Amino acid sequence: MTLLHVTNLSVEFDKQLKALNNVSFKLKQGEVLGIVGESGSGKSTLARVIMRLQRPTEGSVQWKSRSVSSMNPTQLRNYRQQVQMIFQDPLDALNPRMTIAQIIGEPLRYLSPQLNRQQLQQKIACVIAAMGLSRSQLNRYPHEFSGGQCQRIGIARAMIVEPQLLVCDEPVSALDVSIQAQIINLLLELKQQQGLSMLFISHDLSIVRHLCDRVLVLYKGEIAEIADTETLYQSPKSAYTQRLLASIPLHDPVQECERIKAWAKSGDE
Ligand SMILES: Nc1ncnc2c1ncn2[C@@H]1O[C@H](COP(=O)(O)OP(=O)(O)OP(=O)(O)O)[C@@H](O)[C@H]1O
Ligand SMILES: [Mg+2]
Numbered sequence: 001m002t003l004l005h006v007t008n009l010s011v012e013f014d015k016q017l018k019a020l021n022n023v024s025f026k027l028k029q030g031e032v033l034g035i036v037g038e039s040g041s042g043k044s045t046l047a048r049v050i051m052r053l054q055r056p057t058e059g060s061v062q063w064k065s066r067s068v069s070s071m072n073p074t075q076l077r078n079y080r081q082q083v084q085m086i087f088q089d090p091l092d093a094l095n096p097r098m099t100i101a102q103i104i105g106e107p108l109r110y111l112s113p114q115l116n117r118q119q120l121q122q123k124i125a126c127v128i129a130a131m132g133l134s135r136s137q138l139n140r141y142p143h144e145f146s147g148g149q150c151q152r153i154g155i156a157r158a159m160i161v162e163p164q165l166l167v168c169d170e171p172v173s174a175l176d177v178s179i180q181a182q183i184i185n186l187l188l189e190l191k192q193q194q195g196l197s198m199l200f201i202s203h204d205l206s207i208v209r210h211l212c213d214r215v216l217v218l219y220k221g222e223i224a225e226i227a228d229t230e231t232l233y234q235s236p237k238s239a240y241t242q243r244l245l246a247s248i249p250l251h252d253p254v255q256e257c258e259r260i261k262a263w264a265k266s267g268d269e
Contacts (some may be wrong), residue, residue: 009059034212084158088170090150094142101138148179
């Protein structure tokens with residue numbers, strides 16, 4: 001089933017600059033789509049339009065065949081429950097004056113106001129356990145946590161409303177490499193165990209290969225290429241993708257595979 005259908009999307013910030021130009025793609029249920037491209041290629045703009053944080057100049061975003069830009073307040077609330085986002089700087093994305101319990105519970109207070117206190121606490125306990133956090137941490141504040149823990153808290157806050165799509169804008173680029181692997185493995189688990197779909201924006205082509213089913217390459221706001229991950233890495237069609245892949249050491253596939261395995265394993269420790 002197609003969850004998300006982006007059609008001929010363009011975003012112009014001014015007459016000279018098209019941040020996105022005629023971008024179209026579909027995302028199926030359970031699919032993880034990587035979005036790569038150099039800085040300024042339009043990746044975050046695409047995420048913001050999908051989240052309805054930014055209006056497109058042209059084109060449309062459809063969620064389960066319904067246009068996101070023409071949703072009424074009830075439909076929009078529903079959409080906000082089904083599509084959640086996590087951000088690059090995990091500490092920045094958390095309110096410093098709220099406890100972890102308040103932060104994680106907040107989306108539910110807005111999206112499921114019918115829950116009583118006990119039900120709310122039960123849901124929070126359940127999601128923090130799944131994210132590898134402990135109950136004893138619930139009354140602490142964000143600055144008391146490491147970057148990796150803050151990102152787990154951000155993912156818990158997103159997952160508590162049981163979304164179907166997680167939009168991830170460079171969720172690990174601010175973290176140390178070993179912590180990156182832990183967070184990526186957590187996302188992989190969510191995909192495998194809960195069938196969560198993802199849009200995964202990243203600069204790191206090794207991580208994208210490890211996590212994503214398909215990859216969309218953006219170049220100056222346009223789609224340079226979209227293909228299944230292995231097809232794209234093994235026989236990139238566009239000259240831009242070829243240049244992008246050439247800039248990382250992927251020449252020996254066996255060696256690269258071993259490197260990724262070792263890297264993923266380091267995250268299990
Ligand atoms: N609010 C804005 N006003 C004006 N221009 C903007 C705005 N947001 C983004 N842009 C421009 O749109 C283009 C795409 O920006 P975007 O942030 O989507 O790129 P990106 O691929 O996410 O880059 P990065 O990898 O650095 O995060 C850039 O040229 C940027 O300067
Ligand atoms: Mg960006």
